[in-house]
Amino acid sequence: MLLEIRDLRVSVDGAEILKGVSLAVAPGQVHAIMGPNGSGKSTLANVIAGRPGYDVTGGDVVYDGESLLDMTPDERALAGVFLAFQYPVELPGVRNRQFLKSAMDARRERAGHDNLSAREFDKMYREAVREVEIGEELMKRGVNEGFSGGEKKRSEMLQLTLIDPRLALLDETDSGLDIDALRLVAGIVNRRRRPDNATVLVTHYQRILGHITPDYVHVLLDGKIAQSGGRELALKLEEKGYEWLKEGS
Amino acid sequence: MTHSPTAYETYEADFLRLARRGGEPAWLREIRAAAWDRFAEVGFPTETRGNEPWKYTNVGPIARSAFAYPDDGAADGVSPAQVKALAPWDDGWTTLVFVDGVYAPALSRISAGAARVRTISGAVAADGVAVSERLGRCASIEDGFTAVNTALMRDGAVVETQDDSGRDTPVHLVFMASGASPDRVSYPRTLALAGRNSRLTLVESYVGPPDARYFTNAVVEIAVSEGASVEHYRYMTESEKAFHVGATRVRLDAGASFASTSFATGSRIARNDLNVHIDGEGASCLLKGLYLTSGSQHLDNHINIDHAKPHCSSDQFFKGILSGRSRAVFSGRVLVRKDAQKTVARQSDKNLLLSEGARINTKPSLEIYADDIQATHGATAGAVAEDALFYMRSRGLDEDTARQLLVAGFAAEIIDSISLDALRERAALTVSSGHAATGAKSQQGRAIADV
Ligand SMILES: Nc1ncnc2c1ncn2[C@@H]1O[C@H](COP(=O)(O)OP(=O)(O)OP(=O)(O)O)[C@@H](O)[C@H]1O
Ligand SMILES: [Mg+2]
Numbered sequence: 001m002l003l004e005i006r007d008l009r010v011s012v013d014g015a016e017i018l019k020g021v022s023l024a025v026a027p028g029q030v031h032a033i034m035g036p037n038g039s040g041k042s043t044l045a046n047v048i049a050g051r052p053g054y055d056v057t058g059g060d061v062v063y064d065g066e067s068l069l070d071m072t073p074d075e076r077a078l079a080g081v082f083l084a085f086q087y088p089v090e091l092p093g094v095r096n097r098q099f100l101k102s103a104m105d106a107r108r109e110r111a112g113h114d115n116l117s118a119r120e121f122d123k124m125y126r127e128a129v130r131e132v133e134i135g136e137e138l139m140k141r142g143v144n145e146g147f148s149g150g151e152k153k154r155s156e157m158l159q160l161t162l163i164d165p166r167l168a169l170l171d172e173t174d175s176g177l178d179i180d181a182l183r184l185v186a187g188i189v190n191r192r193r194r195p196d197n198a199t200v201l202v203t204h205y206q207r208i209l210g211h212i213t214p215d216y217v218h219v220l221l222d223g224k225i226a227q228s229g230g231r232e233l234a235l236k237l238e239e240k241g242y243e244w245l246k247e248g249s
Numbered sequence: 250m251t252h253s254p255t256a257y258e259t260y261e262a263d264f265l266r267l268a269r270r271g272g273e274p275a276w277l278r279e280i281r282a283a284a285w286d287r288f289a290e291v292g293f294p295t296e297t298r299g300n301e302p303w304k305y306t307n308v309g310p311i312a313r314s315a316f317a318y319p320d321d322g323a324a325d326g327v328s329p330a331q332v333k334a335l336a337p338w339d340d341g342w343t344t345l346v347f348v349d350g351v352y353a354p355a356l357s358r359i360s361a362g363a364a365r366v367r368t369i370s371g372a373v374a375a376d377g378v379a380v381s382e383r384l385g386r387c388a389s390i391e392d393g394f395t396a397v398n399t400a401l402m403r404d405g406a407v408v409e410t411q412d413d414s415g416r417d418t419p420v421h422l423v424f425m426a427s428g429a430s431p432d433r434v435s436y437p438r439t440l441a442l443a444g445r446n447s448r449l450t451l452v453e454s455y456v457g458p459p460d461a462r463y464f465t466n467a468v469v470e471i472a473v474s475e476g477a478s479v480e481h482y483r484y485m486t487e488s489e490k491a492f493h494v495g496a497t498r499v500r501l502d503a504g505a506s507f508a509s510t511s512f513a514t515g516s517r518i519a520r521n522d523l524n525v526h527i528d529g530e531g532a533s534c535l536l537k538g539l540y541l542t543s544g545s546q547h548l549d550n551h552i553n554i555d556h557a558k559p560h561c562s563s564d565q566f567f568k569g570i571l572s573g574r575s576r577a578v579f580s581g582r583v584l585v586r587k588d589a590q591k592t593v594a595r596q597s598d599k600n601l602l603l604s605e606g607a608r609i610n611t612k613p614s615l616e617i618y619a620d621d622i623q624a625t626h627g628a629t630a631g632a633v634a635e636d637a638l639f640y641m642r643s644r645g646l647d648e649d650t651a652r653q654l655l656v657a658g659f660a661a662e663i664i665d666s667i668s669l670d671a672l673r674e675r676a677a678l679t680v681s682s683g684h685a686a687t688g689a690k691s692q693q694g695r696a697i698a699d700v
Contacts, residue, residue, distance in 0.1 A: 049643050077645035089640035093658030102654070103644040112646075140381070159644060223483055 001168055002198045003029045003035045003048070009058035010040075010047050017043045019223035020059065028195045032209060033202045033219035034234065036242050038175070042086050043219065045169045049083035050076050060135060063167065077103075078110045078165030084156040084173045086202075091143035096155075097125060099143050100162055107163065112194045128161045133184060157188050164192070168199045175209040186211030206238040221245055257292070257317040266318075272683070277373060277566055278383040284390045284399035285373075288628040293393045302392075305578040306549040311492045316464045318401070323427055324353035332356050335456035336377055336423045337484060339671035342452070344421040349463075350403045350435030361420030364449060365409045369438055372407040380407060383440055387470035387526075389497035394494045394520075398436045398468045405438030410447035410477070419669060426491065439469040441575035443505075452672060455495065457488040467495040473505035475529065481509040482604045482672055485519065486554045486679060489544060493519040503529030503558070510667055511538040512676045524553045527561045527589075538567040541662040541680065545614030549578040551556060556589040556619075563593075568663055569600040570656055571607035578631035579628070587618040596626035598670040601659050603633065603652075605631035657681050 003025040008043075010018035017040045018060055025031050035041050035081070047054050048061055051072035061068045066223065068076050091170045104124075105115040116124075129139060134154045144152050153173050173185050189199050189212050201214065209231060217233040226245045227233065262347070266286050293312040297533045327348050332338040338344070343366050348354035352368045359366070372380045392395040406422050424437040445451045455465055465487060473479050489494045499507055511521055525534050534554065542548050556562045565581045579598040596613040613626035633655050641651035660680045667673035 017290070051639050051643075062326075071643040072648075073639060074645055074647050077643055083643050085640065085643075087261075089636050091637055091655065091658055092673070093661035094641075094654050095661075097645070099641070099646075099654060102646055102650060106645040106650075110427075142661075163644065 001025065001062070003200075004062040005048075006058070006062065007021070007042075007059035008044070008047070008061060011041070011045055011055045011057050013176070014052065015058070017223055018047070021225055023218065023222070023225065025198045025200060026199055027216040028193070029180040030189065030193065030199045030201065030212060032202065032214040032217045032234065033220055034217060034237060039220045040223045041220050042171055045083055045171045045190050045200075045202055048076075048169060049073060049081060064195060069076035074106070077165075078107055082160060082163055082168045084153075084160055084168065084170040086171040086175070090145050090147070092145050093101050093142045096139045096141075096143050097121075100125065100159065104162055105160070106141060124162060128135070128158050131161060131188070132158045134158060150178060150181055154181065155175055160192075161188060166197045168192070168197070169202070170199065171202045172204065173201070174203050174205060179186060195210060206234045209234045219245060255311060256301070256315045260288070260397060260401070262517045263318045264446045264497065267372050267401065274373065274377045274381070276377065280385055281400045282557040284396045286394055287401055290394065302551065306518065306547065308494075308518065310518060311464060311494070311642040313493075314432070314464070317431045318488070319349035319351055319403075319427075319433045319435060321351060323351040323429070323433075324354050324356065325501045326346035327356060327425070329351065329356055329660070331458075332423060332425060333460045335425060335486070336454040336674040337421070337452070337459070337669075337672045339419070339421075339618060339669070342419045342671075343423045343424060344601055345406050345433075346423040346425060347404060347437060348570065349427050349429070349433050350405075350424070352404050353592070356496055356657075360383070360418050362420070363411065363414040364410075364420055364663045367403070367407045369405045369407055369440065378647075380440070381438045383442060383470070383472070385470075387472060388468050388496060389498075389501050393599045394466055394469050395496050398438060398466050398496075402436040402438040402468070406433060406439045406440070408439070408449065408451060410449045412444040412447060412474075414444065414447040416448050417450065419452055421454065423454045423456065424458030424465065424467065425454075425490070426461055426463045426465065428463065428488070432464070434463045434466060436466040437467040438466065439467075441469070441479070443471075443473045443479050446476040447474070447479075448478050450669070452482040452484065452669065454578055455483075455485040455487055455493060457491050459488055460490060461488040463488070463500070464492040464561040465495070467493075469497045470497070471497070471499045471500065472502045473507055475502040476504045477502075478506040479508070479622040480668070481507065482667065483511040483513075483521070484672060485515070485521070487512040487516045487519065489515050489517060489546060492518050497521075497523045499523070499525040499534070499620040501525065501527050501529060501532040501534060504531045505529060506532065507534040508542070509534070510663065511536075511540075512663075512679075513538070513548060513551075513677060516548060518547045520549045520551060522551045524555070525559065525563065528557050529559050530558045532558070535564045536541050536566070537663050537666065539570075539660055539676070540567070540573065540577055541570045541577050542572070542577050544572075544573045544575060546575040547577075549581070551578070552581040554581075554583045554594070556583065556585045556594065559588060559590045561589065561592055563595070565596040565598075565613070566663075567598045568659065569598070570603065571600060571609060571661060572603035574604070574606035576608045579609070579613070581613045581626075583615050583624065585615070585619050585622055585624070589619045590621045592619060592622040592624070592692065593625040598628040600628075600630040600684040601633065601656065603656070624629050653681060
């Protein structure tokens with residue numbers, strides 16, 4: 001397994017938010033996590049990425065055979081974990097190129113490679129900028145600085161493309177996107193699909209799953225996985241809402 | 250009188266020695282004598298009560314110390330490389346270098362340009378009359394520091410542009426401390442006169458070797474004539490043990506514009522004291538500043554803008570980055586007089602506090618006597634945003650690198666607006682090499698190592 005979440009329990013300020021989540025993601029797979037607002041989807045993604053402020057009270061998150069829980073966020077990133085934020089953060093004045101090159105070089109350094117030359121970076125950067133269709137002018141601002149919601153999501157996709165992590169967690173990257181942008185995100189997820197990596201999509205919408213065929217769909221309800229299945233589960237949710245699951249549980 | 254006897258006696262001995270030395274025109278001796286009388290009367294502003302302009306800055310350590318008056322050979326043995334290691338440098342500029350206040354022709358470089366650049370001593374000898382009419386016109390000797398600078402000044406620069414002269418070679422004045430012992434005091438003095446409708450770019454650098462203890466007491470007078478525009482930079486990276494009091498006094502005539510950026514780090518105690526007297530209709534000034542303090546440094550930005558005429562604007566835009574147990578002050582006062590209708594005045598001071606122990610006193614203030622004006626002011630202080638740090642770390646950057654990028658990003662707004670490449674790059678380097686997040690132990694030492 002690339003990622004194995006075992007009976008994970010997480011609290012914030014004493015309130016239990018994740019109440020025993022188990023999930024296994026094998027290399028080569030794409031998983032979708034759905035669930036109502038406040039059910040704990042972002043909490044799960046954040047805890048995997050190492051965001052401070054959460055108390056893990058039980059269980060474990062194992063990535064590539066090692067527990068992530070004792071690792072700092074940057075160690076997790078260097079190990080290959082990437083979180084596309086539901087609400088990407090603005091970094092005023094921090095130059096995109098410098099930020100991205102530092103991030104890429106940090107990973108290369110970890111792998112024992114030399115830093116990218118300015119030229120090599122430039123080439124990759126330009127290609128990625130073209131791929132995510134983000135304006136070059138926009139990229140002259142600080143990272144995400146004054147970006148619209150959709151522009152921020154494209155900026156996340158740019159980072160995903162350049163960093164090329166083994167495990168990508170996309171927290172509602174499809175929310176608030178126009179149709180073209182949605183296709184673009186789907187395209188990026190589909191193209192990155194390789195036997196050695198995996199993607200976990202947190203989403204509210206069946207729509208993106210029309211472009212990406214997930215291997216599994218999970219429903220997170222009140223801090224627990226209430227149901228897992230294939231693509232058809234997403235369709236059923238679209239039709240029936242979450243009520244039928246709540247009744248069933 | 251509020252100076253300790255030994256320190257006072259040292260100043261007095263310096264004054265008497267200068268007076269005996271002779272060779273100066275009578276008008277200059279009179280100016281010195283009047284300034285000395287003023288200093289003898291008021292001393293340094295050490296009072297802790299009723300001393301509003303110095304409320305946040307205790308100058309006791311300066312007043313109690315005795316500093317030696319440098320001799321004529323101060324610049325001997327200083328190499329061009331030492332100057333370039335400390336101060337920004339561009340071969341295309343005209344640069345006058347002063348070491349401990351003594352002009353160093355061998356370290357200076359005169360490039361072709363329209364501005365007339367001379368030393369004060371040279372200008373006094375050549376055409377004393379013109380200088381006598383200007384010296385002290387903008388800088389009142391009311392304050393003890395300016396008084397003692399005026400009484401004891403040794404040299405400095407006179408920079409003049411002709412009426413209608415266009416964009417020109419930047420003029421750079423480097424005031425460098427040698428760091429020689431015993432601890433020295435220098436009194437740099439600058440007189441900049443921009444002729445009608447002319448343009449002038451003026452850079453002042455105040456620098457010293459790491460760890461050196463000295464006192465720089467600088468006075469700058471800038472008169473911007475009708476329709477002229479001055480782009481001004483003040484780059485201060487004194488040693489962390491140095492004391493620095495700099496008074497900049499600016500007068501703007503009608504339609505004049507003054508854009509100034511101050512970059513300040515270092516110093517045990519530093520004061521950036523800037524007064525702009527807007528004395529003509531349609532004039533504008535834009536004052537920016539970036540200050541970085543660390544360790545137990547103290548830096549005081551004291552700004553006064555006097556709007557005396559209608560249809561003028563003033564902008565103050567300052568940012569501070571504080572770490573360690575350092576303390577910074579921003580006190581920006583805007584006075585809008587009764588006649589100054591249609592004034593637009595803005596003030597902003599934003600601070601990034603990198604440690605629990607750092608403290609900022611920020612006090613933008615407005616005193617308004619006109620009724621038809623627009624004024625805004627704001628001040629903020631905050632720590633590095635945790636969510637920004639996490640975001641960056643989630644991309645694989647370690648905490649120090651993430652902080653460094655955030656700090657540089659905070660500074661970028663000011664740094665990026667510096668139009669002179671050599672200065673902008675130097676300032677950016679000082680920010681990135683010095684303020685790595687937590688402590689910045691020897692920012693200058695490291696900045697030098699990187700050059
Ligand atoms: N830092 C926090 N402090 C307090 N409560 C929190 C915190 N983080 C999450 N919670 C709470 O935990 C619950 C789950 O939040 P989470 O953001 O994980 O939900 P979500 O499933 O991602 O919802 P959405 O679909 O709206 O994004 C919510 O009730 C939320 O208020
Ligand atoms: Mg969420």
